[in-house]
Amino acid sequence: MFGIVRPCTHRLSQGLKAEWMAHLCGLCLALRGDHGQFARVVTNYDGLIISVLTDAQSGPAPARRRTAGPCPLRGMRTASVAQGEGARLAASVSLVLASAKIRDHVADGNGALRRRPVAAAARRVAAGWDRAGARTGATLGFDTAVLVDAVDRQLGIEELAGPGTPLTFITEPTETATAAAFAHTAVLAGRPGNAASLAEAGRFFGRLAHLLDAVEDRASDAAEGAWNPLAATGATLAQARRLCDDALHGIRLALRDVEFADSALVHVLLVHELRRSVDRAFGTASCSHQGHGAPGPYDGQGRNPYRNGGPSPYGQPSQHGQSPHYGQAPAGGGPYAHGQQHLNGPQNPYSGGPVVPGGPSGGHGGHYGHGGHGGDSGGGGMPHFPQQPKKPRGFFAGCAVAIGLCCTCKLCCAEEYEGPWSRKKREGCCQNLDCCDGCSCCEWCECCECCECCGCCDC
Numbered sequence: 238m239f240g241i242v243r244p245c246t247h248r249l250s251q252g253l254k255a256e257w258m259a260h261l262c263g264l265c266l267a268l269r270g271d272h273g274q275f276a277r278v279v280t281n282y283d284g285l286i287i288s289v290l291t292d293a294q295s296g297p298a299p300a301r302r303r304t305a306g307p308c309p310l311r312g313m314r315t316a317s318v319a320q321g322e323g324a325r326l327a328a329s330v331s332l333v334l335a336s337a338k339i340r341d342h343v344a345d346g347n348g349a350l351r352r353r354p355v356a357a358a359a360r361r362v363a364a365g366w367d368r369a370g371a372r373t374g375a376t377l378g379f380d381t382a383v384l385v386d387a388v389d390r391q392l393g394i395e396e397l398a399g400p401g402t403p404l405t406f407i408t409e410p411t412e413t414a415t416a417a418a419f420a421h422t423a424v425l426a427g428r429p430g431n432a433a434s435l436a437e438a439g440r441f442f443g444r445l446a447h448l449l450d451a452v453e454d455r456a457s458d459a460a461e462g463a464w465n466p467l468a469a470t471g472a473t474l475a476q477a478r479r480l481c482d483d484a485l486h487g488i489r490l491a492l493r494d495v496e497f498a499d500s501a502l503v504h505v506l507l508v509h510e511l512r513r514s515v516d517r518a519f520g521t522a523s524c525s526h527q528g529h530g531a532p533g534p535y536d537g538q539g540r541n542p543y544r545n546g547g548p549s550p551y552g553q554p555s556q557h558g559q560s561p562h563y564g565q566a567p568a569g570g571g572p573y574a575h576g577q578q579h580l581n582g583p584q585n586p587y588s589g590g591p592v593v594p595g596g597p598s599g600g601h602g603g604h605y606g607h608g609g610h611g612g613d614s615g616g617g618g619m620p621h622f623p624q625q626p627k628k629p630r631g632f633f634a635g636c637a638v639a640i641g642l643c644c645t646c647k648l649c650c651a652e653e654y655e656g657p658w659s660r661k662k663r664e665g666c667c668q669n670l671d672c673c674d675g676c677s678c679c680e681w682c683e684c685c686e687c688c689e690c691c692g693c694c695d696c
Contacts (some may be wrong), residue, residue: 240281240283241283241511242283243282243514248509260319260327262305263288263320263324266324267325267328271373279332279335284330286506286507287326287422288323288326289323289502289503290426290435291321291326293500295323303320304317305318325373329377330370330384332369332370333367333371336362336363337385339360347461371385377421377425378424379421387410387411388410391410394407395466398470404466404467405444408443411443411444412441417436430496434494435491438487438488441484441487442511444484445481447466448481451466452477453518455468481519485511489508630660635657635658642657
């Protein structure tokens with residue numbers, strides 16, 4: 238899964254999460270249905286925006302949904318998925334743009350693509366995807382030659398670019414391609430009047446996609462000696478950030494002029510999530526689940542509204558003192574400060590003094606809870622036994638457990654699971670995404686589904 242708009246499901250309400258998954262699964266199944274199983278590898282988070290835009294303009298219709306069968310990535314559950322022209326256009330665009338990405342990596346000589354046999358095989362795959370995307374696009378009235386031409390011009394522009402070249406000169410082909418794809422959703426939805434505004438939004442989205450990809454790949458491109466727009470033009474991160482912020486503002490303005498039947502998911506993805514994608518790429522935001530010291534939501538001016546005295550949606554902190562931190566022993570010592578610990582020798586490991594048999598800790602014998610090794614009351618306590626680490630699983634046993642984790646979605650959705658081979662505690666990959674810190678007046682998406690109910694955002 239690649240793409241810049243990667244919403245964490247913790248930030249989406251149940252309704253929006255179901256809609257987002259419907260478009261994601263719909264794109265995947267459209268690729269399989271029109272182009273075979275292998276084509277599903279180009280399923281990406283940005284491509285489904287084409288499907289989302291088409292549905293948002295058309296309005297809800299039962300004909301654009303179907304029930305898909307069980308899938309391992311859904312925990313072997315059925316689901317309602319998007320179908321129709323929007324999903325097929327998203328599949329066509331995804332194939333062509335994935336083909337462009339492969340050719341770009343081949344031209345840059347990234348990784349294994351430096352080897353001629355691998356590069357030749359990659360070119361054949363890319364050419365097949367170009368033809369497949371063109372076939373599907375033609376049935377929908379969309380000429381993918383616009384996308385292919387933009388890709389071809391990109392290589393020439395990169396060869397001409399040098400120090401001082403404007404970044405917008407380099408991002409122009411990507412802007413043109415995404416503008417054409419966004420605009421055609423208005424044609425499919427029967428709202429041609431939206432085409433110009435959607436083309437403008439697509440142009441800014443293409444600029445963002447190109448710049449964020451350059452920012453995120455800056456270190457790896459430098460290590461591999463690959464071409465990077467920022468390094469080639471000498472542009473600074475501050476200049477790239479300024480262009481990204483301008484693009485975010487342009488998308489918001491363009492979407493205001495679009496007539497939607499239901500704009501909730503479009504608004505969340507292209508306004509809120511795009512802003513978080515920019516923050517993530519430039520390192521100005523992180524997940525609220527990663528600790529109390531992590532930076533919180535970014536307000537566009539480098540400020541965190543919940544720090545330095547900002548209001549919190551959950552009220553003010555308690556004025557009656559702070560709770561003790563984890564890892565600090567209570568004032569009276571450990572839980573066995575006055576109990577018998579014959580397993581650790583004659584000395585009490587917490588108080589440092591000798592253990593007195595028959596003292597207040599209870600008798601010297603008996604079972605747990607019967608006057609043997611209890612606490613001050615003479616029973617009920619349990620001595621602490623150090624937990625032995627679990628032995629790693631063998632190869633085949635680990636494979637079986639890994640399949641089970643995949644089929645139940647624990648690899649991505651579980652708060653904690655046991656590694657299939659190492660048996661160490663792991664967190665689901667969704668837990669590491671930049672989850673919701675809340676917005677300044679409500680609990681994130683509950684207000685954003687209607688956008689103007691509380692004025693918590695500037696859009």
